[in-house]
Amino acid sequence: MSNTRTAEYRAFDANTLIGYLAGIEVVAEILGESQWTANEVGDGNVNQVFIVEPAPGSEGTPVVVKQALPYLRVAGDDWPLTRERMRHEIAALERYGDLVPGRAPAVIHTAPEMSLVVMEYLAAHEVMRGPLMAGRTFPQFAAHVGTFVAETCFATSDLALSGPAKKTLVVERSNPELCELQEDFVFTNPFMESEENEWNPALDELVARVRADGALQVASAEAKRVYLTNTEALLHGDLHTGSLMVTNTDTRVIDPEFAFFGPIGYDLGTLFANLVINRLSHRVHTPDAAERAEMEAWLDGCLVDTWSTFARVFDERWQRHEGDGATPAAYWDFDGGPQAFAHRRAGYLARVLVDSASQGGCEMLRRLMGIVTVPELGAITDNDLRAEIETDLAAIARRWLLDAEQITRPEDLLVAVHEVIG
């Protein structure tokens, strides 16, 4: 699928992109023989995304083109980033195609020299965060995303791969630049004086209090250690509800440019934190009490079901002893071995849940106090109302971080939510 020409990188605009795509046979065939139009629709920080469409009424099919820019868009040209991240995104999308067919957009064409990928256009899908804010629910979502995390993480962990195969993959997928963004913007800068931090002006006191909370700072530093050192599995690396596209019956995972070997709890915790942020934001976004209660119950259930699906699928994979993992079937071949093996699997998953709580706690806090907030909070125009929600979120995050070791079931994550909001 790769374009082997060694043309020099250039950032496309809508016009130059169409000329470029016309020269790529597989793409031209899909778009068909009409006058194409391209619209830049990206809202990410480091890439541009185009929808390229054939003329209305013609026989072609639209495609999506994503191109990495050589800088971080939100910060302007003075924050250079290499385009290396597109290499990671392409590798991840192709891996998803193998491991979880249908859970990511299909890859049509890749052009590493342009840091560009042409993908299936998901006409019926929406980025999940918006519809969630509007109170819509997605009955298949928890099963889909839980399976996605389980399958992709298990297959890239030491439980499935031999030591040498795993280490080779860790080297190939080392992603220092994108990891550094998360290190700084999730784990460090929000917790200290740093010029790019932004927050709700009504939150000044809370931010000062959080940053002077010794126990919380210690727990966040430990969460950062786990993020930095635990090469457990090849993660998505930015699995919030803006990296998920949904319909009533389908779920697609997009934007895996942050993919790296990290703790599984980072992906799950990021998702759980964003579900909880969304949940609390319905106090504003869903004024009707009954509708709001229904949405909150769905979000709570979604969190628990995502974990349960993840844990079930991960555990099933492990029981099959496929591949060449760390403890082969023979390791458990003794009287009482099946029970010990079950105990081992449960213990492993219990630790992933603990990690999810502490990683998710940092994700929640950074969305209040760091450089990048989320639409759920940013869209609230009443700063005092927003601060009430954010104050509760900070208290929940504190529980997730400080009581992580006591969280033994996914429901315990919700106990913290319910006790804080009263």
Place this chain on the structure above:
Amino acid sequence: MSNTRTAEYRAFDANTLIGYLAGIEVVAEILGESQWTANEVGDGNVNQVFIVEPAPGSEGTPVVVKQALPYLRVAGDDWPLTRERMRHEIAALERYGDLVPGRAPAVIHTAPEMSLVVMEYLAAHEVMRGPLMAGRTFPQFAAHVGTFVAETCFATSDLALSGPAKKTLVVERSNPELCELQEDFVFTNPFMESEENEWNPALDELVARVRADGALQVASAEAKRVYLTNTEALLHGDLHTGSLMVTNTDTRVIDPEFAFFGPIGYDLGTLFANLVINRLSHRVHTPDAAERAEMEAWLDGCLVDTWSTFARVFDERWQRHEGDGATPAAYWDFDGGPQAFAHRRAGYLARVLVDSASQGGCEMLRRLMGIVTVPELGAITDNDLRAEIETDLAAIARRWLLDAEQITRPEDLLVAVHEVIG
């Protein structure tokens, strides 16, 4: 220092080595103008080691030459290993020269194409294990080795390096083949049916019992997970008393070909386990009760002092906030920040101690039940006497593995020793 000729690799013998060294100016100058002799003295499994000496009475100085072989010597030609490991050994020796001058042999010449390094000959030094078995003590050792682990590990951890710098080094120092040896021979094969395992025939029942001990198998699997996934610092990777050369006043760390990014507790636990094995072996090797008690007390103190030095030096380094580590000084800049920072450092070191216990537990067990035992045990000709010691070691290892979380001071490691031996 590198020889840039691209000669083809060949394994030297004593004669061909002398011809080769004659062509290397820096080496020839050190050896001087006499008739040199070379003697192969290696007792490792994957390398040959030569002492090359000038003629007696001549003015030259001897050197040591270490050359990696393309197979694992103990298993014969059918177990191929690449010579890649010499690249790791050379990089580690050069790093030690920078970070802990004088704690490793000085490097005179490296020849990557021959997988060969020429080093300072340590005329007065002995490999530590032998003199320890003979009941000799080394008053500076704990301070030296504790400082060595602290300095090398701190400088290569996320506490000193930026995320990108650390990840770049993790990629450079990925060492899958040598790690696989430890994965198999330390953490997996000893714990299950595997044809290359060997043990004292009087130990059959114990080996069967250990392998059917569900709780122990679970704890060992968790220790292997930590070994496989925690890229905390650049370790030596095989830090037992056969990788240390000593005099009464000096300590040198040798053989770092296993160097890789792993949990600091692996290096410390390996060393602690070997000190405890040595300690118990004096029941046979030091028949005089008073002498034995003195040696045992020294070994106990050595373990505690090694930890204490390590912890003190590591903590001092961290307090200086040099480099570009995970939590900069500004992260702790708040009322109560110094106390929180102290709490963080103590918590970090507490986890390293827990890791040391469980990693050390696996090291002890594999020396009883795996492919490579240690001279302390192998030299005991009375199998029943040997089995008594080994049975106690297995019980100590079990305590270190199962009670690791309760080990909060280095003395707790010794409490397990003393309670087992009664």
